[in-house]
Amino acid sequence: MALYYFIVFALFAFSLGACVASFLNVCIWRLPREESVVSPPSHCPKCNAPIRWYQNIPIISWCCLRGRCANCRQPISPRYMVVEILGGVFFLLAYMQWAMPTILGYLPPFGMVRLFDPWMMAVEALAITGLILGSFIDLDHFYLPDRVTIGGMVLGVPLSFLVPEMQGQPDRIGALCWSVGGMAGGFLFLWAVGAVFSRLFRKEALGFGDVKLIGAVGAFFGPWAVLFTIIMSSVVGSVAGIALVVRGRAKLGGFTAVPYGPFLALGALVWMYWGPAIFDWYLRLLRLNG
Ligand SMILES: [Zn+2]
Numbered sequence: 653m654a655l656y657y658f659i660v661f662a663l664f665a666f667s668l669g670a671c672v673a674s675f676l677n678v679c680i681w682r683l684p685r686e687e688s689v690v691s692p693p694s695h696c697p698k699c700n701a702p703i704r705w706y707q708n709i710p711i712i713s714w715c716c717l718r719g720r721c722a723n724c725r726q727p728i729s730p731r732y733m734v735v736e737i738l739g740g741v742f743f744l745l746a747y748m749q750w751a752m753p754t755i756l757g758y759l760p761p762f763g764m765v766r767l768f769d770p771w772m773m774a775v776e777a778l779a780i781t782g783l784i785l786g787s788f789i790d791l792d793h794f795y796l797p798d799r800v801t802i803g804g805m806v807l808g809v810p811l812s813f814l815v816p817e818m819q820g821q822p823d824r825i826g827a828l829c830w831s832v833g834g835m836a837g838g839f840l841f842l843w844a845v846g847a848v849f850s851r852l853f854r855k856e857a858l859g860f861g862d863v864k865l866i867g868a869v870g871a872f873f874g875p876w877a878v879l880f881t882i883i884m885s886s887v888v889g890s891v892a893g894i895a896l897v898v899r900g901r902a903k904l905g906g907f908t909a910v911p912y913g914p915f916l917a918l919g920a921l922v923w924m925y926w927g928p929a930i931f932d933w934y935l936r937l938l939r940l941n942g
Contacts, residue, residue, distance in 0.1 A: 658755045665747035666740040670710035672781055673739025677732050680788045683797060699724035710736040731788075739784060745925050746776040764925055771815045776924060778807070779872055783917035786865060790913030796861030801868050805835055808871025819874040820928065834870025838878035842866045862912045869920045873927075880927050881919035889915040 679689050681697075694703040701723035707713050714733040721728055750768045752760040759765060766772065786800035809831045812818050816827035819834075846858030870878040889912060896910070922930075 654755050654757070658751055661751060661755075662744060662747060666744045667710075669743025669780070670736045670740035672743070672777070673736045673784060674708070674710040674732075676739065676781065676785050676788075677735050679785055680735070680792065683785075683799070684789055684793045684795075696721045696723060696726070696728075698726040711740070735784065735788060739780070742780045742784070742921065743777065746773060746780065749925065764929070769815075769817055772817045775811060775815055775818055775872070779804075779924060780921070782868070783920060787914040787917040790861070790911040794911055795859065796865050796913045798864070801861055801864035804868025805864065805871045808835065808868060812871070812874075818872060830874040831871050834874040834876075834878050835867045836870070837875050838870035838882070839863055839867035841878070842882065858912065862916060865913060865916050869916065869923075873920065873923060876931065877920065877923045877927060880923045880931070881916055884919035884922055885912070885915035888918060 675689075678694060682689050694708055695701060696703065699721060701721065703722075707717065707722050711733055714728065714730070714736075717728070719728050719730055719733075720726065745764070748760055749764045749766045750773075752758050753765050754768050782800045782804055786796045789800075790796050808818075809828065812827045812831035813824050816822065816824050819827040819830040821827040821830055842858065843860075843863045846856075846860075846863060849857035866878060866881065869881050889910070892915070893910065
């Protein structure tokens with residue numbers, strides 16, 4: 653019986669994430685073009701044919717239409733479906749964090765444990781939404797929208813006061829301090845790194861959007877999240893850079909414009925699900941060897 657509930661709610665969480673991401677696909681296309689995200693309703697970018705509701709079901713419609721517009725048969729980018737799958741998976745992970753121990757009585761792997769807290773779920777959903785939106789706009793247009801970065805900083809601080817669990821703090825004032833500290837620390841650190849790099853290489857190495865994004869990560873999840881996100885994103889970013897060099901798509905020592913926003917977003921999401929567990933594991937490793 654418990655398994656039955658677990659699966660029903662898991663399907664709901666995945667579908668909800670996919671639907672949110674489906675709307676994000678619209679925002680990713682329209683926000684940088686300063687178009688309204690509500691009107692006109694969805695239409696094929698090539699032939700302008702309106703997309704009917706049954707052609708607009710996340711993931712399923714793309715597969716049924718085999719990635720082509722129902723009207724003009726022009727290919728539709730598989731990225732729409734990829735974004736929807738990502739939204740579904742991230743919402744599903746946020747759900748599993750508390751549902752596996754609470755509903756199934758089973759501890760999920762890698763310390764993804766959280767007590768059921770509807771406010772915390774809402775905060776995670778908000779963070780996932782903002783990070784997907786920012787990442788894909790950054791991939792397409794090489795900038796992070798202020799709605800995501802400044803919006804995240806402005807929302808993160810009062811939300812931390814209302815939901816202290818975001819900062820892993822028991823009391824509201826403590827959570828507020830961690831939020832402001834994380835925001836200021838992340839912002840100033842990445843800003844300083846960017847300033848030093850642009851002095852050394854005489855070229856802008858870090859966009860100001862990235863600096864504001866790490867500020868938002870700090871406002872939401874505190875200074876440890878900032879530290880983790882910066883380390884994780886620079887490691888993954890370096891690996892991606894090396895992969896580009898190996899595949900001949902970039903020159904060693906040369907500058908290839910790669911948006912850093914998606915790497916920061918990935919780091920922040922990994923922190924949200926597994927960060928504290930990874931820190932615990934690392935601290936235990938230090939103690940064992942020290
Ligand atoms: Zn079409």
